[in-house]
Amino acid sequence: MIGLVALLLISLTIAFVMTFLNEILNFKRRKTNSYPYECGVPLYDDSARPILKQGYYLFGLLLILFDIEAAYLFPWAVVFRNIGAYGLVEAVVFLGVLIIGFLYALKKGALKWQI
């Protein structure tokens, strides 16, 4: 545990130094402040953070559902050998409900990239 904390602190330090390495080694104090890279033409608009349809909004919602389900299954997997038939039936019911939800999403067309 001490090792983990120490490694975190050291890696944070290394990341910090490497982030600002160019600024530290910039002895000539060159100052550059350039356009965002867009093939050399002047920008049409100042901000490149448009309102954009990203097409995977529903996948994001489903991720929350399925990832939490997976998180519930991790402790089950560790103790599975100790809980016997009860654990098996529980998990099958649990995953069965999950599969029904999955089939519903599939049927409704939520597993398509929304164009």
Added chain:
Amino acid sequence: MNDIIFTAVVIAIKILIVLAVTLGLGAYLTWYERKFAGHLQARRGPTVVGPFGLLQPLADGLKLMTKAPILPRGVDTKLYYMAIMMALVPAIMLFAVVPFGPSFKIMGHEIKPIVANLNIAILYVFAMGSMAAYGTLFAGWASNSKYAFIGSLRKAALIVSYEVVLGFAALSVILLAGSMNVFDIVNAQIKSGVWYIVYQPISFILFLFCLLAESGRVPFDIQEAEAELVTGYNVEYGGMKFGIFPLAEWYLNVLALCAIASVLYFGGWAGPHIFGPFSGFIWFLAKTFGLLFFVLWVHWTLPRYQAKDVVEFAWKYLLPISIINLVGTAFFIYFKG
């Protein structure tokens, strides 16, 4: 008192080894990949700097360090710098739970060659793997460039779809081993005498897909598609700020996930004792680098998929397969022991 000093020295040595692996080996993997890609395409790769181009990574590093610092107009400055740290720190932290070999004894103390012997190591790997995605997302958002923005959105799509499959794929191995500790998983494989790839070939293939997707390798490197997005999310970064991103994502993440894959499916350091006391370490490195070689081979051979296809493929096919595989494994363990 002596014990405390001894423990501190051991931890310091372990951390030094991890840093040497992550930063030194990570840099040299660029040389290895360029050489490999060169020979695959009937070129010779780097040859000029040093014998066989061996000093090329140092020259590259020197060049990146001495570049003028560029801050593009309109960037979100705090996020712009924070993204670099968010990419590098989780990539190094992943190596905290990589066991480099079997435990051994020095001066009566048992030493495990791992920085933190967590009992939730596999969960920790997933957590750090998801954290690494934030570096990419922040980079794309902060850069104020449309290429970078689209690249980071695509990365989000990848993470959204492959995180779940990765979890379910690894669950079946955890089910077999009955533990999330890396040492317990390897010892269970040594005890049963069979590597888990024999029991879990489907799970291994799913894990491999997720490995390629999480680390942005071909055929799932849609977030940095050179032909469309130049290099995607890191296009506005220059100098060492740029150098961090490929190091973290292409090399450190791949190396760590390959090491975890060799623990989960190839028995970690299990293998015949033909190299004397170091055979465990050598076997582990051989398996990890074998997987890495495969990843590079795929990278320089296959074309790239569309973002749409990659995401739909994960949800429509990989996820049901992984759930069915999990249920099948549970039944197998219950009825066969």
